[in-house]
Amino acid sequence: MWCRDMWTLGVKFRCVVLVGAVLALSGGPCEAEDILVPLGSDALLPCSTSVSRRAVAHAAAIHWRKNSNGRVRTVCRRERSGLEFRHVSLAGRTQCPQSDFRSGDYSLRICATRAEDGGEYICTVQEGQRKTVKTVFLRVIQVLFSLPTPIEGSRMQMTCSVNPKPQGATVSWKLNGDPQPRYSSTVTFDYLKQTHSGNWTCVVGYKQAKGEATESMEVKGITIPQNDGLMVYGAPGSSVTLPCVFSEGLRSPAVAWEKVSTATKASLPLPLSFNKNTSVFSSGALSPASSLGPWDLSARVESVEVKDEGTYRCSGELQGNKGLRTRVKRDIQLVVAQVFSTLSRNGSRTLTCHLSNASEVTAYEWLRVTYDVNGTQTVTPAGKSKVMTIPKVTETDIGEWVCCFSGKQGILGNATYHLHMISGQEGVERETGKVNRVAMVLGLGFLFLVLLLFVLQVYRNRRRRKMTMPYPAMESIVHSNFNERERRQIEKQKTKSKGVVDV
Known part of the structure; x- marks a missing residue:
């Protein structure tokens, strides 16, 4: 003071x-x-x-x-x-x-x-x-960086210089116009990230005067994606790109791709359809699979399978300030989206939109896609929930059912289910099957009743034989009486028949 x-x-x-x-x-x-x-x-x-x-x-x-x-x-x-x-x-x-x-x-x-x-x-x-x-x-206000080339992962200081420096001045910072919680004339970055890139503005206030100076900072490293945890969505059978783009002008780094276990952090085998971008930094030739130049080291899964979901890591070693080498990496998660179909006892079909990781999903929407004889596509909204229920499948329900899922930034991806004619006829076949089963049950019941009567008659005859077995004379009398009754019945029938003929 x-x-x-x-x-x-x-x-x-x-x-x-x-x-x-x-x-x-x-x-x-x-x-x-x-x-x-x-x-x-x-x-x-x-x-x-x-x-x-x-x-x-x-x-x-x-x-x-x-x-x-x-x-x-x-x-x-x-x-x-x-x-x-x-x-x-x-x-x-x-x-x-x-x-x-x-x-x-x-x-x-x-x-x-x-x-x-x-x-x-x-x-x-x-x-x-x-x-x-x-x-x-x-x-005069200016923003100064301690490193001539900010490299991702490096330690750097950013200073708001005022010449001549006033005593008691206030200093605040803005990044791309957004206020930052930093109120010192010197800011230290212990580990530079891509999110630190942008226009840094130093705002100085002294007495009644106020001024500001802006300087652009570009952090060299992996520019796409800027952070770990990027989620890429794909349906079984589709192809997806795992982005990994480095800053332009860097020397040739040793870039490697691997699949990492979330639980053990150990390396896992890459999918059979995994295709690396073979462009080389130092060659200067554009990669045929990319429009971003030789610094695009993205990979591609040509045909996604359910087992391909998980975390993939792109890493590379960069040569930074004073010849020091810095290793940078990005973890990208492949999320597999598919539609599960179940048929209930009442004949209704349920379609469920399933994702291996749905943490970013905030909304679902079902679309009904149909085609006319000319191949014109018609898209009709069908519902806005994770589960879609078709009460009774008819021929008009045959075709594509698309589940679209979105997050805070917009649409994330979609999965398609093809409802075929066979699946559509299952409801009708199920009703027919019910009628056939009822008839079969009635037939089996009648057959069982006949069989029961037959068994009962056999049992009665056998019991009668057991009762007459100890008395042979009685058995011959019984048989004689039985034979006599049959003879009389036959003669009686013949007499009736003859009387009718005489008349």
Whole structure:
């Protein structure tokens, strides 16, 4: 605090030394103002007076000087005669607009400001017997990076430099226009990521002044995808691309693909249809499978199978600053989407949209796809749920049923189920089967009843034989009586038949 007060007193002292004698005659004020501008922009140092037009009728003398650590030098000077003088180092970048002089505006414009342009500027205006002195502090802001080439995984510092640096200034940061929770003039990145790439803006506030400077930072490494955990969706039989694109201009890295077990982190065999991009960085030739150039090391699964779901890793070794090599990697998850079909006892068919990982899915939608005789496709919304139920399958339900699933960023993918004619006839065949089963049950019941009566008759005959077995004479009498009854019945029938013929 003491140092700051002494510095303020020093400014006031210099101001008194410069105009002390004149103040007794003119009473002109001594003011100080801060101007904050980004490096490379144009700076306007204000200096104006509020004099009457009668006083302005006399030509004014203007003198702009810069105080550099106690050494004062002329920046721009204009005599009453109109003769101008400019410092050699700023001759091509300073401008005193003469068109504004008659309005009392004697501001100094510095084009394409540099860091060394920052400092204390003193404006002295002599208008007749009136002399005005004003002090302006030009502070140049710039964003500096500690590494010439930011490499993913490296440690780097980012600094908001202000020249000259004000005591008690506030500093805040923005990335691509979004405020960041960083309030120090120096920010340290222990591990650079692709998400750190973008336009970094340093916002400086001091007293009533506010300024900002922006610098672009491009982190070299794997640009697509920027983070681990990217999910790629594919249906069985379809082809999917696993993206892995490196920054342009990097030297040839050793790139490897592997499938990683989520539980043990061990390497697993790659799918049989796994196809690596064979482009080489150093060759400079474009890969036939990519439009991103030789830095595209993406892979492709030509025909997805259910067992192909899981985590795939793309890794490469990059040569960074001072020849140091840094290894970067990306984990990409392949999610397999398919439709399960089940037929219930009441004849309704249920279609279920199943994903091996549905953590990103927020909504489902079923679409009915039909084609006319000309091959024109018609898409009709059918439902918005994970499960689709068809109460009774008819011929109009035959065709494609598409399950579309989406997340916060939009549509993620889809899976298609083909409902064939055989599947559609299962409902009718099921009803026919019910009727056939009823008839079969009735037939078997009647056959069982006949068989039961036959067995009962056999049992009765056998029991009767057992009862007559101990008495042979009784058995012969029983048989004789039985034979006699049969003879009488036969004769009786013959007699009736003969009587009818005689009549």
